[in-house]
Amino acid sequence: MIIVENFSEKYRHACFELIRAYLPDKEFSNDSVILRYDNRNSYLCLIYEEKIYNVFVKQGDEFFEIRKSLFEILKQLTKCSKKWGLLTGIRPTKLAYNLYKKHGYDCALKNLVEDRLMSTEGANEILDIVERQDELIERHKNGYSVYVHIPFCRSKCSYCSFHTYVNAYDLHEPYTKALVNEISGFKKKLREPSAIYVGGGTPTSIGLYNLSLILSAISAKFGKAQEFTVECGRPEDLTDEMLKLLKSFGVTRISINPQTFKSESLRSLSRNHTVDDIYAAYNRARRVSFDSINMDFILGLPGEGKDTIINSLKIANQLKPDNITLHALAIKNGSKMIRQDLEYKFDLDRLYSEIDELLGLDYKKYYLYRQKRIYQNGENIGYALDKKMCLYNIMMIEEAQEIYAFGMGASSRLKRNDGFETRTNYRDIDYYIKKVRK
Numbered sequence: 001m002i003i004v005e006n007f008s009e010k011y012r013h014a015c016f017e018l019i020r021a022y023l024p025d026k027e028f029s030n031d032s033v034i035l036r037y038d039n040r041n042s043y044l045c046l047i048y049e050e051k052i053y054n055v056f057v058k059q060g061d062e063f064f065e066i067r068k069s070l071f072e073i074l075k076q077l078t079k080c081s082k083k084w085g086l087l088t089g090i091r092p093t094k095l096a097y098n099l100y101k102k103h104g105y106d107c108a109l110k111n112l113v114e115d116r117l118m119s120t121e122g123a124n125e126i127l128d129i130v131e132r133q134d135e136l137i138e139r140h141k142n143g144y145s146v147y148v149h150i151p152f153c154r155s156k157c158s159y160c161s162f163h164t165y166v167n168a169y170d171l172h173e174p175y176t177k178a179l180v181n182e183i184s185g186f187k188k189k190l191r192e193p194s195a196i197y198v199g200g201g202t203p204t205s206i207g208l209y210n211l212s213l214i215l216s217a218i219s220a221k222f223g224k225a226q227e228f229t230v231e232c233g234r235p236e237d238l239t240d241e242m243l244k245l246l247k248s249f250g251v252t253r254i255s256i257n258p259q260t261f262k263s264e265s266l267r268s269l270s271r272n273h274t275v276d277d278i279y280a281a282y283n284r285a286r287r288v289s290f291d292s293i294n295m296d297f298i299l300g301l302p303g304e305g306k307d308t309i310i311n312s313l314k315i316a317n318q319l320k321p322d323n324i325t326l327h328a329l330a331i332k333n334g335s336k337m338i339r340q341d342l343e344y345k346f347d348l349d350r351l352y353s354e355i356d357e358l359l360g361l362d363y364k365k366y367y368l369y370r371q372k373r374i375y376q377n378g379e380n381i382g383y384a385l386d387k388k389m390c391l392y393n394i395m396m397i398e399e400a401q402e403i404y405a406f407g408m409g410a411s412s413r414l415k416r417n418d419g420f421e422t423r424t425n426y427r428d429i430d431y432y433i434k435k436v437r438k
């Protein structure tokens with residue numbers, strides 16, 4: 001448990017987030033981490049594993065100095081990545097992009113290092129990413145993209161906290177009808193979108209016929225996008241027929257997600273497919289010649305040390321998908337896996353450096369985001385081969401344009417006056433079907 005005492009609400013929240021980022025396994029553990037502030041004497045006191053750490057808070061901007069002092073203590077106590085300094089939000093590149101556009105690279109770097117206490121290496125890393133994104137964001141910021149949600153899967157991966165339905169065959173048809181109805185009934189007249197993204201769940205798990213109805217409704221309503229992604233997270237659905245169907249509807253990018261190339265891990269994650277299934281699906285997909293294939297991997301799975309992860313990425317590097325996306329494991333409420341399953345075996349910053357060395361010859365980092373309760377205060381990173389950056393991922397993570405979203409629980413991001421507003425669809429599937437099929 002994390003207890004923060006003697007602070008105003010603003011300070012309490014910021015300190016709680018900082019402690020949670022650097023000591024993620026303490027949030028739900030029985031042994032408490034306690035932070036107290038003696039504002040009369042300007043002392044910060046952290047009690048952790050029966051030891052007391054006192055630190056003097058310097059005069060000046062109190063909000064900054066308190067967090068800085070807390071960060072100094074936390075750095076000594078954890079193996080987590082230190083590169084993020086005081087940043088705990090999920091979109092550090094959005095902050096970096098705004099600084100970069102306003103003040104240029106050098107001033108943005110100074111701000112991230114001096115005011116947010118990022119490491120110079122980390123700050124350069126995210127500024128290099130936003131420099132790469134800039135041209136695409138400028139070109140597409142007045143456009144829009146489309147997201148379509150299909151919340152079904154063949155089995156529940158043990159780390160997954162998404163709201164998905166496993167083998168709920170009786171829902172496939174009514175959901176498809178409702179979704180087609182919602183898309184067809186979209187009234188706005190717009191030019192063609194920048195990107196279309198069909199995600200989930202595992203969209204391909206609803207079968208050829210249902211998926212063809214949905215893709216047909218998307219094409220009829222929105223026409224041809226510059227990029228059209230369908231997530232095919234599990235290799236077992238990727239038959240030749242499925243691949244042909246995707247191609248025939250103009251899909252340009254698919255995602256086949258191994259997560260790991262270690263067979264035992266796949267079994268223990270309840271993913272119901274083998275490593276050979278991934279190779280076979282990837283080879284079939286390559287023959288259909290999509291513009292881009294992505295592969296997702298997870299860092300920090302139980303039983304996987306640094307060597308296992310590097311080995312999986314060496315295999316991926318040989319297969320050469322156009323995108324490789326790395327997710328540091330984030331355990332959320334609702335997943336079967338619990339935080340106690342995790343081992344904190346390696347220094348994540350060192351692992352990231354090794355990965356950069358391995359992938360850096362051919363791939364460049366092009367988007368990055370973080371999550372609450374993420375493994376070792378890490379990040380999720382997208383790598384792309386030259387000219388293969390995924391437009392939708394950039395637009396979505398940087399919140400750079402409007403998104404029209406369809407399906408249960410899907411969130412649209414709509415322009416309103418000077419800003420954007422988020423609108424989320426019905427989260428209950430029965431209610432969604434009932435309301436949208438009318």
Ligand code: SF4
Binds near residue numbers: 156
């Ligand atoms: S395939 Fe994806 S959405 Fe489905 S259970 Fe696994 S992680 Fe969750």
